Amino acid sequence: MQVKIKKLSEKIGKEFKAPTYATKGSAGCDLVACIDKPITLKPGEIMKIPTGIAIQIPSPAYAGFIFPRSGLSSKHGINLVNCVGVIDSDYTGEIICPVQNNGSEPYIIEPGERIAQLVIMPIVQVDFVWVEELDETERGAGGFGSTGKK
Template sequence: MTDSITVKVKRMANNSLALPTYATAASAGVDLSADLREPITVSPGENVKIPTGLAIELPSQSVVALVFARSGLASRHGIGLTNGVGVIDSDYRGEIQVLIQNLGTQPVTIKPGDRIAQMLFMPIFHANFEDVAELQETPRGAGGFGSTGI
């Protein structure tokens, strides 16, 4: 991959976890790990905030860090993110915490150092909104919610 940015990382007090890394050369995101002192069990339907022990400084206002669920946790245990996708704005300097939800039917235990989410870095475009009377027509038009098929 040729496009890269530098993200400054501050470890919170007592964080002994490694800095995030890409699992493979083609990985889109880095894994975020649970910075816990002891395991936490998440009951079915429960929402829990898990600290990562990391704060970041993005290189500009044109970059956002997005936190997504890990597919393995979702498929095996029903663990998703309470807020769907976490947004880390370029001006946020606090600890990254992951809001997980147990959507499964069994309790799930998160242990110290477990990989709990993945973080991707994306460009940001600020929109200039233009009030118009009509939008350009397309073959799809206003069709949504499955209108293009299954």
């Protein structure tokens, strides 16, 4: 599948890496902070970081999902505020990553630093049908912790 990508900054592909898969087995491609100077993110602080790109997903059967980078999360507590961002197939604006510092120390985001990853996945749009009752299942309405602790 081809996904159209538009540079919104001349730095992409020159000073900063364009979205790429790190290995042949990578599910996501890295997105970089398209900023002019380092930004210090204080503990608890939230900031919207531009990526300098926009994409066009060719079909509503797919969507883009923005995930945090595991290294930034596990080493520094840098995550996405919304946990996972969703890029609908009809959104063609800049990809912005709302990051939050959940760590205990300030973190400096450098220009061109990899801050998130983009994964394209299939989507199913369903028809919702109103009913009076749902079919019985083994679990039923059992919620949080209802299947036990192992």
